[in-house]
Amino acid sequence: MRPEALFSLFKPLQTLPGVGPRLAVLLEKLVGAHVVDLIWHLPVGIVDRSHQPRISGIEPGRLVTVTVVVEAHQPAARAGLPSRVRCADETGTLDLVFFHARGDWLQKQLPVGSTRVVSGRAEFYHGQPQIAHPDLIVDPAEFDPSAAVEPVYGMTAGLAPKTLAKIMTAALSSAPDLPEWLDGPLKAREGWADWREALMTAHSPQSLAELDPQSPARQRLAYDELLAGQLALALIRRAQRRLKGRELKGDGRLRSAIEARLPYRLTNAQQGSLAEIFADMAAPARMLRLLQGDVGSGKTVVALLAMLAAVEAGTQAALMAPTEILARQHLETLAPMLEGSGVRLEILTGRDKGKAREALLARLAAGEIDILVGTHAVFQDDVAFADLGLAVVDEQHRFGVHQRLQLSGKGSAVDMLVMTATPIPRTLTLTAYGDMEVSRLTEKPPGRQPVKTIVLPSTRLGEVVSAISRKRAEGARIYWVCPLVDESEQMDLAAATDRQVMLEAEFGPGVGLIHGKMKAADKDKVMADFAAGHLWMLVATTVIEVGVNVPEATVMVIEHAERFGLAQLHQLRGRVGRGSGESTCLLVYDGQPGETAKARLRIMRETEDGFVIAEEDLRLRGAGDVLGTKQSGLPQFRLADLAEHTPLLEIARDDARLILKMDGELQSDRGKALRTLLYLFERDAAVRYLRSG
Known part of the structure; x- marks a missing residue:
């Protein structure tokens, strides 16, 4: 209550x-x-009305507050001209100017002979001081000089x-x-x-x-909000840990066989993350872990080895992707790795219908499928597992928390591994994913070369086309991403379509087009043609931002790069540099970009580190936009500004942990006050996790 x-x-x-x-x-x-x-x-x-000169001391352009006597009204001589009210003090006269004002209203506000306090921006007309449409007209008895500063x-x-x-x-x-x-x-x-x-x-x-966000009053209020958030997450996390899990310990036979087949050694970051995941799975509590890895850091291999640990322990595993393109791509990556291992791998998407779907669901329920790759289709009620042990969710910010829970409800005490290729600043990890343990992949697999990033104006587009002609002769595959035009999908589409026509006229056939308005099957076909080399260039809107894997693609052109956010530019650039060849990303900007856009382009040129880029993105844009708050499930802050209040967030996290350690059920005087805090910031759900709440 x-x-x-x-x-x-x-x-x-x-x-x-x-x-x-x-x-x-x-x-x-x-x-x-x-x-x-x-x-x-x-x-x-x-609005600061504290500058209160006499009329003779008025300076043009300043906000002034003057006490005057009303002398005369001069109505508008004809339509389009203003009415004037002549006022005075002992040092001179001042005109108040009103366009389209009713005469009776003016007479009522400013009766001749009355004294008024008037405030507004002063200007001079033919040497005479005047205020057009003053924003304050009051009787001196109603004006409090000490309250001259008003909030806006x-x-x-x-x-x-x-x-x-x-x-x-x-x-x-x-x-x-x-x-x-x-x-x-x-x-x-x-x-x-x-x-x-x-x-x-x-x-x-x-x-x-x-x-200023750093003023003591604003800091205090921001801290209250952050503490409410961190305490709520700590309570939810504790409740998760209290949920009975089960110990999934495999014998390692499948994992060692697959690892031996890999053409490279796992990076230290991959090995460290796997050790954390395996320890979580073997523990009696349920696993809820976030795996953050930059584009190309090898998350899929980590997910596969985690799923194999579940299969070794006699259970099933599911890998969820937000789109069909991504789900099919995961299947194409995993199938060759699992060949000959005896592990039964299948895919379920919204496209599966009728008898084939029924047969697949029957095999899943009978335990004849070990690993199921799928899209949102897996959430449907008739999808039942024989014994789901581990669920892996890819691109977490495309799924809501309720969907995460839906998936964990498909089995008994299901372990959950959540992956994202969007590097999330530490601050946002604490606020959005504070209920999870976090593992980070900070290295790229061996053999990956850095992507050379070049920033140039659109006036040099001709040179870009010539350079592409040379690259094509070398057998390169090329992405050409078209701009976001005023956030309008229709216009994005037009821009991409026009560019594809222009490039096809220049180079002949082999230039494909992909955009968000196409049907899933058509998108898949274009991507497959590009991956197979039937198309050598792909003109695209940002639909290719997440997850598309074509190691042969080595050139990325991004038009109107100044209109994209840092995280998006980084994701797009991550589509190249996935093979062992040298790759290039050309960021083409239009006109004179603003300071923030310039800063973004500079950061892109200077670093490939997704985590550095994410921190800069947070600094430049603020928290709400970093993941696109609408679909990220990020808490909306009203008083805290994550870019400004990061140190407070760290303190709030430590404070919340200490509170639960010292007064786990919030029963002390401070504990009861903290319950009020949770309700004040509408974290009521967290109170339910208190034994006596």
Whole structure:
């Protein structure tokens, strides 16, 4: 149950004075449905009305606040001209200028003979000071000079700043005093105020410095959010560990036979990751491990050896991929490695129908399939395993957590290995995957050469075409990726189609086209033709970003490279350099790229290390965009900024671990306050993992 102290914060916004149905819709669009959503909406700027000169001291271009007497009204002489209101103080006169203002409204706001405090941006017209459409007109009795600095909030169309300010004041007044959940020495060391005081300070900044994420009030609130997240993950992780698992220990016969066949030795990183995975599988608790490996770091081999350990122990294994192209590719990679080993390998995708599908499902349920490679089709209710021991999920961020659970429900105490080729910054690993153990593959298999990266302007496209002509003569296979045009798939498609026509006119047949709007079977056919060498060039949208493996492809051209994120550029470049030949990536930019785009292109030229690139991507773009938050399952932070608050995240993680060690069921005074914190940040699900929660 949510603590009573929080009831006022979780009321609908319509319970606030002045919020009717129309305003509620606008506010919900801006922040969310509850009062708490509004108080998390922190100011993004300030309006400083503290410069209060006499009229004679007004400087053009400055925001001024002046106390004046209204002398005369001069209505608009004709349509299109402004109305003017002449005002004065003892040092001079000032005109207030209004376009399209109703005369009666002006008379009411500024009666002749009245004194008013007026604020706005000053300018001069024919030597006379004026303020066009002042944003503040009040009676001096209503103006508090000490509150001259006003917060500015992010807005939505149809909502007036004054209206939002009024509603925000009401929302903040309903914020209760809450028991302290912070560690006393930490709070004292950082100089942080109590929660409510920090909230009020954050909403009434007196200077630009107080808008900074590193200001004490904002740090305190960010830490609260991060601590709630880390504590929730720690509780979930502990609950996972308490779930009964089973000990999967193989005798190593299949693994050693396959390893002996490999044309290379496993890297130290692969061996280390496998040791961690095998130890997890042999332990009585369930495994939940994330395997992070850069493009081409050899994750598939690690996954295969893990699955063989499950098969040796007498159970089945499943390997899930997000797309059919990827699933078929895994099959093509694994089948030759398993040839002659006696391990029975099959694939199940959405394309399998009718009798063939029924026969495959019957064999799976009878235990006649050892390893099943599949897509989302495996989640269907009629797919049953005889005894699923290990589930491997590839490209985790394309699957939600609920799908992970669905898959683990296909067996009893299923071990789970989750893989991603998207290098995730350490910070995001802590927030998105804090419920998992993490293994990292940081080396590339022997024999892989670095990809030479060249950055050049689109004015030199002719040279690129000539260079491609030379490479073609050497027998190279080439990717040509077309731009994201304003995030519009239609326009992406047009750009790719036009480019394919142009290149085919230049080079003749052998130039294929692949894009996201094609049917799965057509995409597979084009990819197969490119892999087999029937096509020597593939013009593509970003559909080839993940997982496509053609070791013979050695050239990658990316047009409008300035429009892509770092992680995406890195993934695309990873499509070449997969064989032993020398590979090149040409990043072609258009016009004058902005500072961030320039920084991205520079980083791409300087490093191939996916983890370095991921950290830079986080710094340049912020957390929400690094994995594409929509499909990544990443927690959305309202107060914390991961690029700014990384050190706080580290502290929060250690704090959460210590809390569970000292007060596992959150029963102490601080423990009870921490339960309130979990509810405050809507981590209610984690409270259910407390024995008395």
